[in-house]
Amino acid sequence: MQDFIRIENLVFEYVKGEDNTSVRAIDDVSFVVEKGSFTAVIGQNGSGKSTLAKNINGLLTPTSGKVVVDGLDTSDHDNIWNIRQRVAMVFQNPDNQIVSSIVEDDVAFGPENLGVDPVEIRRRVDEALVGVEMYDFRKKAPHMLSGGQKQRIAIAGAVAMEPECIVFDEPTAMLDPRGRSEVLSVIRKLNRRGITVLLITHFMDEAAQADKIIVMDKGLKKIEGAPAEVFRKADELKALSLDVPPAVDLALKLRERNIDIPEGILTIDDMVDCLCR
Amino acid sequence: MIRDITLGQYYPGNSYVHKLDPRVKIMATLLYIVSLFVVDDFLGFAVAFVGLAVVIAVSKVPLKFILRGLKPVFLIISFTFIINMFMIKGEVLVSLGFLTITREGLRTAVFMAVRLVLLIIGSSLLTLTTKPISLTDGIEALLSPFKKIGLPAHELAMMMTIALRFIPTLLEETDKIMKAQQARGADFESGNIIRRAKALVPILVPLFISAFRIAQDLAMAMEARCYGGDIKRTRMNGMKLRSGDFVASAIFIVFIGLIILERIML
Numbered sequence: 001m002q003d004f005i006r007i008e009n010l011v012f013e014y015v016k017g018e019d020n021t022s023v024r025a026i027d028d029v030s031f032v033v034e035k036g037s038f039t040a041v042i043g044q045n046g047s048g049k050s051t052l053a054k055n056i057n058g059l060l061t062p063t064s065g066k067v068v069v070d071g072l073d074t075s076d077h078d079n080i081w082n083i084r085q086r087v088a089m090v091f092q093n094p095d096n097q098i099v100s101s102i103v104e105d106d107v108a109f110g111p112e113n114l115g116v117d118p119v120e121i122r123r124r125v126d127e128a129l130v131g132v133e134m135y136d137f138r139k140k141a142p143h144m145l146s147g148g149q150k151q152r153i154a155i156a157g158a159v160a161m162e163p164e165c166i167v168f169d170e171p172t173a174m175l176d177p178r179g180r181s182e183v184l185s186v187i188r189k190l191n192r193r194g195i196t197v198l199l200i201t202h203f204m205d206e207a208a209q210a211d212k213i214i215v216m217d218k219g220l221k222k223i224e225g226a227p228a229e230v231f232r233k234a235d236e237l238k239a240l241s242l243d244v245p246p247a248v249d250l251a252l253k254l255r256e257r258n259i260d261i262p263e264g265i266l267t268i269d270d271m272v273d274c275l276c277r
Numbered sequence: 278m279i280r281d282i283t284l285g286q287y288y289p290g291n292s293y294v295h296k297l298d299p300r301v302k303i304m305a306t307l308l309y310i311v312s313l314f315v316v317d318d319f320l321g322f323a324v325a326f327v328g329l330a331v332v333i334a335v336s337k338v339p340l341k342f343i344l345r346g347l348k349p350v351f352l353i354i355s356f357t358f359i360i361n362m363f364m365i366k367g368e369v370l371v372s373l374g375f376l377t378i379t380r381e382g383l384r385t386a387v388f389m390a391v392r393l394v395l396l397i398i399g400s401s402l403l404t405l406t407t408k409p410i411s412l413t414d415g416i417e418a419l420l421s422p423f424k425k426i427g428l429p430a431h432e433l434a435m436m437m438t439i440a441l442r443f444i445p446t447l448l449e450e451t452d453k454i455m456k457a458q459q460a461r462g463a464d465f466e467s468g469n470i471i472r473r474a475k476a477l478v479p480i481l482v483p484l485f486i487s488a489f490r491i492a493q494d495l496a497m498a499m500e501a502r503c504y505g506g507d508i509k510r511t512r513m514n515g516m517k518l519r520s521g522d523f524v525a526s527a528i529f530i531v532f533i534g535l536i537i538l539e540r541i542m543l
Binding site: 054057059081084085087089091095096097098099100101102104105108110111112113114115116118121122125141142143157158161181211253 | 348352409438439440442445446449482491494495497498499500502503504505509510511512513514
C-alpha cells in the first residue's frame with residue numbers, strides 16, 4: 001500500500017517561557033501511515049501522543065526531523081493549507097472546537113474557509129451530517145446536544161472538508177460510554193469508506209480495532225505492530241503502566257490454565273464467539 | 278436549567294417580518310430611529326406609531342414580549358419625564374412650593390417619553406424577529422463596504438458569532454465553579470451586597486483562566502479547519518434579497534416619506 005504520512009526521526013521540543021529551557025516531548029520517532037489504514041497511538045498522559053498529532057497537520061512543526069503528508073513537508077510554510085485540507089483533526093473537548101451556534105453552520109465552517117462554492121458546501125454539509133447520523137439536528141444549537149452528539153458534529157465538520165485523513169486526538173476521553181461507542185462506530189465507518197484514520201487514545205479496546213498500534217512512552221516510540229502482536233507483549237505494556245484490552249487479558253489467563261484459546265482474540269465479541277463454539 | 282437559556286430575546290416565528298433579509302431590517306430600524314428625531318410634533322408620532330403597530334401586528338410577536346423590553350428602561354424614561362416636567366420654564370400650570378410645572382415642561386416631558394418608548398420598541402422589534410446569527414451576518418454584510426478604509430468587518434462579525442456561541446458554555450462553566458466552591462463551604466447567598474460581591478471574586482479568577490484555555494483550544498481547532506480570516510472565504514447561506522424584501526423596502530420608504538412630509542408641511 002501507498003504511504004500517506006511519513007514521519008522521519010521527528011523531534012519536538014517545547015520551549016518554556018521564563019528560563020528558555022526546552023522540554024523534549026517527542027524524541028526521535030519514525031513511522032509511516034498507509035493510505036486508507038487505521039492506526040492507533042496509545043500511551044500514558046504526557047507520553048507525547050497529542051503533540052505527535054499536532055505535528056501531523058502543521059499545528060506544530062518539528063524541531064528536527066521531518067513530517068511528510070502526501071508528499072508535502074509540514075515545515076514548508078507554503079504547504080500548510082494544503083496539508084490541513086488533506087489531514088483534518090478532531091480534538092478532545094467537543095465544546096471547545098465548535099464555532100457556530102447552529103449545527104449546520106458549524107459543519108460548513110471548514111469548506112467556507114476553503115472557498116468552496118455555496119451549492120457544493122450545502123451538498124457536503126448534508127452528506128457529512130447524514131454520515132454521522134446527525135442530519136435531523138442540523139438546525140439545533142450545539143449546547144443543547146449531548147457530548148457524543150457534539151463530538152459527531154465536530155467529526156462532520158472535519159468530513160465536510162473532504163480530507164484524505166482524519167487525526168482524532170482522544171475524541172472519546174470526555175464522553176460517557178454511550179457517546180464513546182457512537183463516536184467509535186462513526187470513526188470505523190469513515191475508515192471503511194477509505195479515509196485514513198489516526199486515533200490517539202488511552203482506551204485499549206478502541207486501539208484493538210485498529211490495523212496498527214503505536215505505543216508511546218515519554219516521547220519515545222516503544223512498540224509498533226498489529227494489535228495481536230502488541231497485546232501479546234502484555235508484560236511490556238504493564239511496565240509502561242498500560243493495560244491490555246479485557247478480552248486479551250481473559251485469553252491470557254485462560255491459556256495459563258491450559259484452556260486452548262487461539263491467537264488474535266482482541267474484542268469481547270471475538271471472545272464470545274470463540275467460547276460458544 | 279442553564280442549558281435551556283435562549284440567546285438574545287429572539288421570539289421564534291415564521292411571519293413575514295421574521296423572513297425579511299436581516300440587512301433590510303437593520304437599515305429600516307436605523308432609518309426609523311433617525312425619523313423619530315426628525316418628528317417635531319405629536320401628529321408625526323401618531324404616524325410613526327401607526328407604522329410600528331402595523332409591523333407588530335404582522336410580526337405576530339405577542340404584545341407582552343414587546344412591552345417587556347421597556348421594563349429595564351422604565352427608570353430612565355420616568356427620570357427624563359420628571360426632569361423635563363419641572364425644569365423647563367414657561368407658563369406656570371401648577372406650583373408646589375419651589376417646584377413648578379409649566380405647560381411647555383409638561384409638553385416636552387410627554388414628547389420625550391413618547392419618543393423614547395417608540396425608539397425602544399422599534400429597535401427591540403429587530404432583535405425579537407431576527408436570529409442573533411442572522412443579525413451578525415447582516416451587520417457583516419452592511420459593514421463590508423467600509424473594509425476599504427480598514428474596518429475589520431469580517432473579524433467583528435466573527436467575534437460576535439463566537440461570543441454568542443460561548444455564552445452558554447461559559448455559563449455552564451460558572452455553574453460548575455460555583456457548585457465546586459459551594460461544596461467546599463463557600464457562601465454566595467448571605468450577607469449584604471458588598472459581601473456577596475466579594476464572594477464572587479473567587480469565581481471570576483478560575484472563570485477567566487478557563488476562558489483563556491477555551492480560547493486557545495478554539496483557536497487551534499479553527500486553524501486546523503483552515504481558518505485564515507477573510508481571505509477567499511465563501512458562505513453556505515449567502516444572503517439574497519427576495520421579492521418580499523423589495524416590497525417591504527418600498528412600503529418603508531413611502532412611510533419614511535410620510536413622516537418627512539408631515540414635518541415639512543405641518
